Amino acid sequence: VGSSVICLKETDSTNSVAFKMAEEGAPEGTVVIADTQSAGKGRLGRIWLSPPGVNLYCSVVLRPAIAPVAACQLTFLSVVAVARAVERCTNLKPQIKWPNDILINGKKVAGLLNEMNAETEKVNFVVLGIGVNLNLRMAVISEGLLRHPATSLLEEGGEEVDRLRFTRALLEELDQLYDNFLVQGDGPVRAEWLARSAIKGRSVRVSQQNREFSGVVQGVDSFGALLVLLGDGTLETVLSGDVAFI
Ligand code: BTN
Structure with missing residues (x-):
């Protein structure tokens, strides 16, 4: 993951760019990052607010040899990778909320959107879309635009997070988790997801x-x-x- 990283100043959506590149044969591990997105995609057709200069918007192309029904397992990878990167770069304690929200002090700090190209039996590629609010000042976002209480690492931790350092940490964790996933399947990452979500028994x-x-x-x-x-x-x-x- 990250053998080829494409950095864009502005685009509509890094997921759309990565998807198109994958269709044209981009190799596994290709990463697309943008400083800002004019049409950032959220789940359920929603918009993902993507102001410039403050956050991370990235998409990763993966080509695992798995069945389409198993592709949702890749979400465990992005959730856990973001949680680990947050812990590496801040003193904050991320919480995981099923299905794939990452919260800090109960407020959403990251969003994940996977898009897949598959045939009946096999996945051609999956684009993992990851958006993390790093240094966003929530006061600049009007409340009406947010569906859920949202926050950023800066708001919760009180310190600016270096975007390059965070991106590197995230891609390193993702790389390691993906390698492990290819060898051991989803068991270990699912176990970490479960431990971090603190949801079992609740x-x-x-x-x-x-x-x-x-x-x-x-x-x-x-x-x-x-x-x-x-x-x-x-x-x-x-x-x-x-x-x-x-
Ligand atoms: C959600 O609704 O929680 C998912 C949001 C996913 C946002 C990220 S930002 C990078 C990538 N490109 C997009 O257009 N969306 C994802």
């Missing part, structure tokens, strides 16, 4: 589109689903929804 309320239920988290499976034990003894596999601690 009571949660799950809200889905037309259903709400409570239970105790048993873990997370290889497809990224949360396993929740209900009061009546049934084990629910939760693939989407909002999860709140109770």
Whole structure:
């Protein structure tokens, strides 16, 4: 990861650039970074605010020989890599919130968006999109633009984070985690995800589109689903929804 790094001053979305490059044959490990994005993509078709000079917006092309259903395992890699990089570069304690939010003091500090190109049986490539709020002053962002309470490493830690140093730490961690993933599968990274999320054994309320239920988290499976034990003894596999601690 990072054998080839393309740095852009401005682009629409590093994910879109990386995706196009991958379609044209860019090798595994290609990284696209931009200082600012005019149309940063968030999950569920949302926009990812991408002001210049303060944050990290990067996308990584991977070509693992895995089935499309297993591609969600790569999200564990980015989540854990960001958490480790935050710990390397600050004194902050990142928390992981299922499915893939990274919070500090309960506020979102990073967002991840994977995009995949696959056939029925095999993945051609995956683009891991990673956005981390490093030195953003939250006061400059109007509240109405944020869906969830958000923050930056500067706001929480009180110190500027060197963008190059953070980027290097992130890519190093990702590289190491990916190598390990190719050899050992998702077991170790999933275990670290679970330990860091501090969610196992916690009571949660799950809200889905037309259903709400409570239970105790048993873990997370290889497809990224949360396993929740209900009061009546049934084990629910939760693939989407909002999860709140109770
Ligand atoms: C989320 O909604 O939480 C995911 C946000 C992902 C943002 C990153 S920034 C770099 C990459 N390029 C994009 O257009 N999106 C991702």
